[in-house]
Amino acid sequence: MTNRQFNFSLTVGIALAIVGAFILSQAAVGLSLIALGLGIAALAVVTRFSSKDSAGERAAARVKPSRDDQAGYRSGALTE
Amino acid sequence: MDVGIAFFLLGIVAALARTDIQFPKALYQTLILYLLLAIGLKGGIALAEHASWEILGQSALVISLGLILPLIAFPVLYHLGGLERYDAASIAAHYGSVSVGTYAVAVAVLEAQGIDYEAYLPLFVVLLEMPAIAVGITLARRAQAKASSREDTVKLLHEVFLNQGVVLMVGGLVVGLVAGERVAAVAPLFFDLFPGVLALFLLQMGMVAANCVKDIRRLGSFMLAFGVAMPMVGGFLGCLLGLAIGLSSGGAILLAVLGASASYIAVPAAMQLALPQANHSLSISASLGITFPFNILIGIPTYMVITQSLTGQVL
Numbered sequence: 001m002t003n004r005q006f007n008f009s010l011t012v013g014i015a016l017a018i019v020g021a022f023i024l025s026q027a028a029v030g031l032s033l034i035a036l037g038l039g040i041a042a043l044a045v046v047t048r049f050s051s052k053d054s055a056g057e058r059a060a061a062r063v064k065p066s067r068d069d070q071a072g073y074r075s076g077a078l079t080e
Numbered sequence: 081m082d083v084g085i086a087f088f089l090l091g092i093v094a095a096l097a098r099t100d101i102q103f104p105k106a107l108y109q110t111l112i113l114y115l116l117l118a119i120g121l122k123g124g125i126a127l128a129e130h131a132s133w134e135i136l137g138q139s140a141l142v143i144s145l146g147l148i149l150p151l152i153a154f155p156v157l158y159h160l161g162g163l164e165r166y167d168a169a170s171i172a173a174h175y176g177s178v179s180v181g182t183y184a185v186a187v188a189v190l191e192a193q194g195i196d197y198e199a200y201l202p203l204f205v206v207l208l209e210m211p212a213i214a215v216g217i218t219l220a221r222r223a224q225a226k227a228s229s230r231e232d233t234v235k236l237l238h239e240v241f242l243n244q245g246v247v248l249m250v251g252g253l254v255v256g257l258v259a260g261e262r263v264a265a266v267a268p269l270f271f272d273l274f275p276g277v278l279a280l281f282l283l284q285m286g287m288v289a290a291n292c293v294k295d296i297r298r299l300g301s302f303m304l305a306f307g308v309a310m311p312m313v314g315g316f317l318g319c320l321l322g323l324a325i326g327l328s329s330g331g332a333i334l335l336a337v338l339g340a341s342a343s344y345i346a347v348p349a350a351m352q353l354a355l356p357q358a359n360h361s362l363s364i365s366a367s368l369g370i371t372f373p374f375n376i377l378i379g380i381p382t383y384m385v386i387t388q389s390l391t392g393q394v395l
Contacts, residue, residue, distance in 0.1 A: 005302040008160045012305035019312070019382075023389075029381045036308065036378065043301040 006048045013041025084188050087279040088376055091286020096293075103284045111281040112345065115184050116248035118270040118277075123202025123249075124256020125263055130200055138325045142204045145321055145339055146211035149314050150176030154219050156310075161302050163362075166220050170351045170358035173216025174367045175310050177343035178208045180245065181285060182375045184278050186337040189380055190330050197330030201338075206249045208338050209346050213240050216347075217354045236354050245346040285372065292369025299365060307370030315340035315383045319390060329391050336383035340375055342367040 020033025094101050127135075150172035157168035183205055190197055217236070256263055263270075296304060318339025322332030344367045352360055 001300065001302070002162055004160045005162065005300075008156070009301040009305040012309040016308065016312070023382070023385045026381065026385050029378065029385055032378045033382065036374075040301060040305050040308065043304065047301050 001044075001047050006044055009044035010041050013037045013039070013044060016040065082185075082189050082192055083275065084185055084279050084282045085376060088282040088286040088289075088373075091283040091288075092290040092373075093286075094283075095287040095290030101287065103287065108281075108284050111277055111284070112180075113244070113248060114270075114277050115180055115281060116245055117252045118274050119180065119184060119187075119202045119205065120249040120252020121256040121263055121266075121270050122252075123200055123205075124253040124258075125260060126199030126256075127203060127253065128257045128260045130198075131257075134326075135200060135203070138327075139203065139207055141321060141325055142335070143207050143211055145318060145335075146176055146208045147215055148176075148317070149339065150212045150215040150219070152313060153306075153310055154216075156306060161306065164358075166355050166358040167362055169216045169220035170355050170360065171363045171366060172219060173212045173351060174344070174347045174363045175314065175342045175371070176212025176215060177210075177347045178205055178338045179341035179343055179367075179372060179375075180205060180249075180345065181281060182337055182341035182372060182380075183334065184274075185282065185376055186334055186380050188275055188278055189384075190333065195330040195333070196328055197334050198327055201331060201334045202249060202253060204335065204338060206246060206253065209243075209246055209249075209343070210240055212343075213347055213350045213354070216351065220355050220358070232353075236350065239350045239353050243346045243349060282376070285368075289369055289373045292365050295361065295365035296369045299362070299370075303362075303366050304370060307366045308374050311340035311342070311371050311375055311379050312382070315379060316386060319383060319387050323387075323390060329387050329393055332391070333380075333383055333387050336387065337375065337380060340371075340379055340383065342371045344368045344372065 014037065016037030017034045018037075020030045020035075020037060022030075023033070024030035150169075153172035153175045154168055157163045157171055158165060161168070163171070183201075187197075315336040316339075319332050319336035321339070322335035327335060344364060348360060348364055351358060351363065
């Protein structure tokens with residue numbers, strides 16, 4: 001998820017919740033909008049962090065081994 | 081709760097529970113044909129009674145709404161969503177056009193609550209079907225150097241102006257306009273049975289929407305946010321326009337619903353011809369899986385509340 005997608009989703013979620021709060025006089029409609037808005041915002045946050053985590057894991061997997069590690073691989077010490 | 085909405089929820093529950101309900105494709109097609117003709121006929125009778133130059137001016141402004149909506153949707157999808165130009169243009173065209181099913185539900189809700197509206201609104205449904213398709217194609221082809229062949233253009237124009245939705249609704253309008261009171265002969269079929277047929281249609285649509293859940297998961301939070309935000313924007317603009325051109329509160333609500341709804345019958349067919357390289361399942365999933373259920377369950381009452389607060393009238 002890109003920054004722009006995340007910002008858009010979060011903004012829409014919060015805006016919906018605010019609109020819902022304004023029309024709480026119609027309880028069912030207002031509460032539905034608040035729930036939907038918070039749901040979208042939460043989903044955006046969860047997606048953002050989970051994709052960051054997995055991106056972090058992928059990045060960690062791509063980290064070049066240190067000289068010592070490389071030496072260990074070469075000697076076969078780290079393969080056992 | 082409105083009976084139609086209850087049927088829609090029943091369809092969702094049945095699909096989520098994986099109940100094996102067989103809804104014949106031919107019946108679904110028949111229901112759509114029926115709804116298009118019934119709405120057209122009703123509008124034609126109203127036009128025969130209220131035809132005036134004022135409606136012509138209103139129509140021009142309504143067409144401008146159909147041109148503006150895809151121009152709002154496209155930059156959001158293309159620049160913020162990072163979608164391909166073709167996909168963004170195709171989805172924008174869907175959201176600029178209208179859903180007859182959503183309109184039919186809104187009419188049923190207004191009638192159930194005894195809210196008056198201008199009965200010639202089906203004319204606006206027809207007018208709003210087409211402009212968004214033209215805007216969507218223009219937006220997509222700005223990047224395309226290759227000129228389309230004459231045959232392609234003729235095919236496309238045929239799909240835009242002579243698709244089943246336009247032909248049946250315009251046909252119904254003309255028949256209603258010409259026949260006037262004589263339409264009473266077919267009233268038991270087209271008007272008395274309307275709520276029951278709409279309920280059946282919504283049962284099927286509930287199942288279709290629930291089956292889109294997988295696609296919605298795949299689309300992610302951006303498309304979910306877009307599928308809810310765009311109808312809210314379109315609904316608000318439609319409501320403002322309705323009040324500005326002098327429609328009643330009921331008429332403004334219906335124009336809000338038209339601005340908020342996204343096409344899933346006429347535009348997909350036109351876009352498949354015009355932009356074959358676009359991902360059409362993306363547009364259909366957003367339109368049917370997100371926007372249609374949102375409008376039916378939350379959108380329509382929200383537009384009623386917005387209209388009420390703008391006019392200061394208690395509906």
